[in-house]
Amino acid sequence: MPKKKKKKYYTVWKGHHTGVFDSWDDCKAQIKDFQGAQYKSFSSFDAAKKALKNSYKEYVNKSKFKSELSEEQLIKIGKPNFNSISVDAASSGNPGKLEYRGVDTKTKKELFKQGPFDEGTNNIGEFLAIVHGLAFLKQRNSSRIIYTDSRTALSWVKKKTCNTKLKGSDKNKPLFDLIKRALEWLNKNEYSTTIVKWETKAWGEIPADFGRK
Numbered sequence: 001m002p003k004k005k006k007k008k009y010y011t012v013w014k015g016h017h018t019g020v021f022d023s024w025d026d027c028k029a030q031i032k033d034f035q036g037a038q039y040k041s042f043s044s045f046d047a048a049k050k051a052l053k054n055s056y057k058e059y060v061n062k063s064k065f066k067s068e069l070s071e072e073q074l075i076k077i078g079k080p081n082f083n084s085i086s087v088d089a090a091s092s093g094n095p096g097k098l099e100y101r102g103v104d105t106k107t108k109k110e111l112f113k114q115g116p117f118d119e120g121t122n123n124i125g126e127f128l129a130i131v132h133g134l135a136f137l138k139q140r141n142s143s144r145i146i147y148t149d150s151r152t153a154l155s156w157v158k159k160k161t162c163n164t165k166l167k168g169s170d171k172n173k174p175l176f177d178l179i180k181r182a183l184e185w186l187n188k189n190e191y192s193t194t195i196v197k198w199e200t201k202a203w204g205e206i207p208a209d210f211g212r213k
Helices: 025-031 045-053 071-077 124-140 151-159 173-188
Strands: 009-014 018-019 038-042 082-094 096-104 110-120 145-150 196-198
Touching: 009 025, 018 025, 018 045, 025 038, 038 045, 038 096, 045 196, 082 124, 096 124, 110 124, 110 151, 124 151, 124 173, 151 196
Parallel strands: 082 145, 145 196
Antiparallel strands: 009 018, 009 038, 082 096, 096 110
């Protein structure tokens, strides 16, 4: 029997309409095409309602993350390299609506974003985000590194393949066209950019995270 998906509630501080919404679709309608939208997901209605009364910065910009790693492990891992960009993807279902983006690791300023695409998977989005990041940095002759929290996508990029089991269809054709373009780019271009696994257990969620967990 499939595991029941946990219910989420979404607080929108800045959007076309503000408030607490009980579905991602309703939340997305408030933030789509709204510059500087502020929103975050919560596991209960009460938590989302309480957050609405407070500042967005209390929940997003000030990290409340506490590492479960020992001090020795944290010292060994070190701190993130802020001369970098971070990439991430989010899909509502598997497959489902998919989007990905890249941000400045330190400031979280969005550098690029694609989607939503129909019938995509998170692994595909993570893969496309890395390749987009590589092209983005090469075009600007940048020495910055790329952070990803997906080992699968990192492996696909290194092998220059998109080893998804998802089948192409008329509905997801734009997504598969983009995958084709990404693979062509990997095979035609050389790059010196270092791609690094984001240490979630030590640093918390990757800065490009969409905040829907």
